[in-house]
Amino acid sequence: RNGLVDLSHGAGGRAMGQLIEGIFHKAFDNDWLRAGNDQSAFAVPGGRMVMTSDGYVVSPLFFPGGNIGSLAVHGTINDVAMAGAVPLYLSASFIIEEGFPLADLARIAETMGEASREAGVPIITGDTKVVERGKADGVFISTAGVGVVPPSLDLRSDAARPGDAVIVSGSIGEHGVAVMSKRENLEFDVDIVSDTAALHGLTAAMVEVGGAHLRLMRDPTRGGLAATLNEIANQSKVGFRIDEDGIPMRPEVAAACEFLGLDPLNVANEGKLVAVVEPEGADAILAAMRNHPLGRDAAIIGHAVADEHCFVQMETSFGGGRIVDWLSGEQLPRIC
Amino acid sequence: RNGLVDLSHGAGGRAMGQLIEGIFHKAFDNDWLRAGNDQSAFAVPGGRMVMTSDGYVVSPLFFPGGNIGSLAVHGTINDVAMAGAVPLYLSASFIIEEGFPLADLARIAETMGEASREAGVPIITGDTKVVERGKADGVFISTAGVGVVPPSLDLRSDAARPGDAVIVSGSIGEHGVAVMSKRENLEFDVDIVSDTAALHGLTAAMVEVGGAHLRLMRDPTRGGLAATLNEIANQSKVGFRIDEDGIPMRPEVAAACEFLGLDPLNVANEGKLVAVVEPEGADAILAAMRNHPLGRDAAIIGHAVADEHCFVQMETSFGGGRIVDWLSGEQLPRIC
Ligand SMILES: Nc1ncnc2c1ncn2[C@@H]1O[C@H](COP(=O)(O)OP(=O)(O)OP(=O)(O)O)[C@@H](O)[C@H]1O
Ligand SMILES: Nc1ncnc2c1ncn2[C@@H]1O[C@H](COP(=O)(O)OP(=O)(O)OP(=O)(O)O)[C@@H](O)[C@H]1O
Ligand SMILES: [Mg+2]
Ligand SMILES: [Mg+2]
Ligand SMILES: [Mg+2]
Ligand SMILES: [Mg+2]
Ligand SMILES: [Mg+2]
Ligand SMILES: [Mg+2]
The missing domain is CATH 3.30.1330.10 (PurM-like, N-terminal domain)
Structure with a gap:
């Protein structure tokens, strides 16, 4: 027909x-x-x-x-x-x-x-x-x-504790920028493609080496890293201190975000995860992630702190500090 | 806002x-x-x-x-x-x-x-x-x-065999007619309301008395009883002989279908089921259904026959016969 x-x-x-x-x-x-x-x-x-x-x-x-x-x-x-x-x-x-x-x-x-x-x-x-x-x-x-769920594992959104390390599995912002630039019909010098990927191989590797030290994991989709950290902060009743320079990001994504007027922290990812881990387990878990193709650029980007306001604070590249809120950039509807 | x-x-x-x-x-x-x-x-x-x-x-x-x-x-x-x-x-x-x-x-x-x-x-x-x-x-x-699934139960769409009884749990056509009459802004003398209901209590009662004799069950939603019987016939490689007079239907539904130009056999149900059962178990299962509030009008409407064409044939109220096809009436989009 x-x-x-x-x-x-x-x-x-x-x-x-x-x-x-x-x-x-x-x-x-x-x-x-x-x-x-x-x-x-x-x-x-x-x-x-x-x-x-x-x-x-x-x-x-x-x-x-x-x-x-x-x-x-x-x-x-x-x-x-x-x-x-x-x-x-x-x-x-x-x-x-x-x-x-x-x-x-x-x-x-x-x-x-x-x-x-x-x-x-x-x-x-x-x-x-x-x-x-x-x-x-x-x-x-x-x-x-x-x-x-493997026996004895019980990850929960309220499990983060002051002192825990925050790990991101790789460079952020690629999915959202790929969709937005296609939607806006933009061509950048360097192709930015969505990071869309299935992460269960990576998480299995993490559970294997460090299951006992894993507090929780979350994929920073809609709302990006900023929304995910704020959600965890509010659910676990902690604050976060993160370091802008430590957040993996491809320079062409940073440039595209600047051009599009987006804060990369608010941009959706579809093949990345955020893990909150006990400090004792952080090195082993990070090493396991870097050994996996989808975690090669994994990095510790900060840690949880005691904070009754549950703020996510970021030390910026310029040495100052700012509060990372849920949506400081524009809304990004229909990104996933 | x-x-x-x-x-x-x-x-x-x-x-x-x-x-x-x-x-x-x-x-x-x-x-x-x-x-x-x-x-x-x-x-x-x-x-x-x-x-x-x-x-x-x-x-x-x-x-x-x-x-x-x-x-x-x-x-x-x-x-x-x-x-x-x-x-x-x-x-x-x-x-x-x-x-x-x-x-x-x-x-x-x-x-x-x-x-x-x-x-x-x-x-x-x-x-x-x-x-x-x-x-x-x-x-x-x-x-x-x-x-x-309860142990030992394994219902499958290809399990119907010649001689099996076909049971319908109650009167047909109510959901589709209720939606269509609302959509067309029609008012009938008697209110026709959707039969929407959860059937797991009824099926549990059926499994309890007759699990070993149950071949398969299916809810006749989109495409109605006609589509469901044809699907089963094709999957099980049998034919069906059903008796129009035996099919439970409220007279106001029959009248509304006539008015709307619909064949009630094609009209969706959302709180009814069709069961194909071994003849030995039919009476016990039917009795259990009639004991349940959602199966009070249950009836044996026909049986499976050997038929390499997998036809669903119906003896009509006027004594004739006809083949019941998937969609002989109008299409009914967005009925569920
Ligand atoms: N309509 C809804 N009804 C009930 N719970 C909902 C509904 N929408 C979301 N939730 C719940 O809210 C929480 C957050 O949902 P959200 O969709 O943001 O998570 P996610 O699937 O991880 O993110 P994304 O959809 O961006 O991939 C989850 O616990 C989810 O089950
Ligand atoms: N998009 C799809 N992809 C894969 N399988 C599908 C898809 N749509 C339907 N199916 C399969 O086709 C069969 C028939 O689906 P169908 O939706 O007709 O059944 P149903 O849910 O019982 O009916 P209804 O949707 O009217 O309530 C099922 O086995 C279903 O899993
Ligand atoms: Mg998620
Ligand atoms: Mg999700
Ligand atoms: Mg979701
Ligand atoms: Mg069904
Ligand atoms: Mg269905
Ligand atoms: Mg369906």
């Missing part, structure tokens, strides 16, 4: 079945989906599990370094991984605008399939809805994920 | 945190959410689990008998329940259009909270994205659910 999604593709009839089989089952390619039940079954060993879910509405859908599909797989795996858990399975729910090109949908699904296979985390169940032209924006995807 | 959702509510900053706490945490009200981690943890006994996910795009958002929130809770619980599983936890991902009234969002969230508490299945994790005015249609919700 001229290569576009139409309302019948979401109506529960034969056209929907063909779309699901021809695009999604083909791209995700596993026996759970082929079984075609209303749900998918799997065996678990028993113990503690985690569940998480995110919606993806990024605009544009395709950006340097990835598309909404890779984001939907990586982002949900990462929220599972931030518990120190081993991600097991994903679900994917699609809301598609009538008239969306089937070829673009196939490309997105194929990217999801690749990301899921590369991560070893299959998409075992899904859903497809279609809304009228003008009632959505191309495609929205919501993924949910489940995973198992 | 004049009571409307704005883009900052999805940007990862303070406004988003306040929205999540003030509306969602308040309505869903549980300690998993209050812990505020990127994911939520729970203990499981080990064994077989299931996972499922659905997106909800129903239009209008509020309809007789429920709203998008009750649908999102019931629908996902039901897809877990169709495996004979005990639903444990839900996630909820919201995509909200800028300008959507906060009061409506709160009403939807409160309905979800009530539905979830009534079912005993908490919403333990969620997500909130906001898109610009005109890029969505009020609110879309995707829920995922997990549950545990």
Whole structure:
């Protein structure tokens, strides 16, 4: 039908079945989906599990370094991984605008399939809805994920304590800048691509060497490093002191942020994590991270302090200090 | 801010945190959410689990008998329940259009909270994205659910065998007619309300008396009873013979379908199930269903037959026969 999604593709009839089989089952390619039940079954060993879910509405859908599909797989795996858990399975729910090109949908699904296979985390169940032209924006995807937590690990957002070290796994700001520059149709001299990546390999390495010293982990997505540190500060009732010069950042990202009028601390990352660790474990955990391809630029950027105001304070490159608030730059809607 | 959702509510900053706490945490009200981690943890006994996910795009958002929130809770619980599983936890991902009234969002969230508490299945994790005015249609919700399968139960879509009985749990067509009549601004003499309901209590009763004789269960949502029977027929490689007079249907639904030009067999249900059962178990399972408030009108409507064409054939009220195809009536987009 001229290569576009139409309302019948979401109506529960034969056209929907063909779309699901021809695009999604083909791209995700596993026996759970082929079984075609209303749900998918799997065996678990028993113990503690985690569940998480995110919606993806990024605009544009395709950006340097990835598309909404890779984001939907990586982002949900990462929220599972931030518990120190081993991600097991994903679900994917699609809301598609009538008239969306089937070829673009196939490309997105194929990217999801690749990301899921590369991560070893299959998409075992899904859903497809279609809304009228003008009632959505191309495609929205919501993924949910489940995973198992290694025995004895219990990371919590309120676990940071004064004296703990704050580690960032690598250079910040790349995802947000890649999406914004595509959206604004900007070309920089140096290509900036999204850092979108699945972090469960990195977190497994961290848990292995330093699980007992890990307080908590979080991926600094929307709101960037600034929002993540403020959230942890408020939940753990501590302050943070960080050192601007210690924060890994590529110079072209710094330059692009300056050009775009963004504070890189507020810009979303999709393949980075922040870990708060007991000081005794910091060196071993940092070394393990640097040994992993996704943690090569990991750095200790500061530490937690006692502070009843829960402020995040930064020593700037110029030697002064400032308070890092949630959103000091512009809002960045639809970045993920 | 004049009571409307704005883009900052999805940007990862303070406004988003306040929205999540003030509306969602308040309505869903549980300690998993209050812990505020990127994911939520729970203990499981080990064994077989299931996972499922659905997106909800129903239009209008509020309809007789429920709203998008009750649908999102019931629908996902039901897809877990169709495996004979005990639903444990839900996630909820919201995509909200800028300008959507906060009061409506709160009403939807409160309905979800009530539905979830009534079912005993908490919403333990969620997500909130906001898109610009005109890029969505009020609110879309995707829920995922997990549950545990009782040992020894393994229901599958390809398990129907010739001779099996087909049971429907109650009168069909109510959800679709309720939504369509609201959408078309029709008033019927008798109010038709959606049948939206969580079926896991009913399925637990069925599993208890007749688990060994249950072949499979499915909720006839989009595409209605016709689509569900055709799907099962194709997956199990059988045909079905059903009896029109045996299908429970309220006369006002039949009348409304006639008025709307719909075939009630194609109309979505949100609180009904179809079970295929071994003949030896049919009476016991039917009796258990009729003992449950949500199965009082349960009826055997036909049986599976050997048929290499996998046709669903119906003996009509007038004594003739016809083939029941996937969608013989109009398409019904955005019914759930
Ligand atoms: N986008 C998708 N990707 C992968 N699998 C999908 C997708 N959409 C649907 N499926 C799979 O197709 C099958 C049928 O899905 P469908 O949504 O019709 O079932 P349902 O949820 O029981 O019905 P409804 O959505 O009307 O409530 C399921 O096995 C589901 O996992
Ligand atoms: N609509 C919602 N209902 C219930 N809880 C929600 C909702 N939206 C977010 N939450 C909860 O609020 C917390 C923060 O969610 P948030 O989406 O900011 O985390 P994240 O997924 O790690 O970040 P991002 O979505 O930017 O990747 C989580 O505990 C999440 O479960
Ligand atoms: Mg996330
Ligand atoms: Mg579905
Ligand atoms: Mg996160
Ligand atoms: Mg469903
Ligand atoms: Mg989220
Ligand atoms: Mg179903």
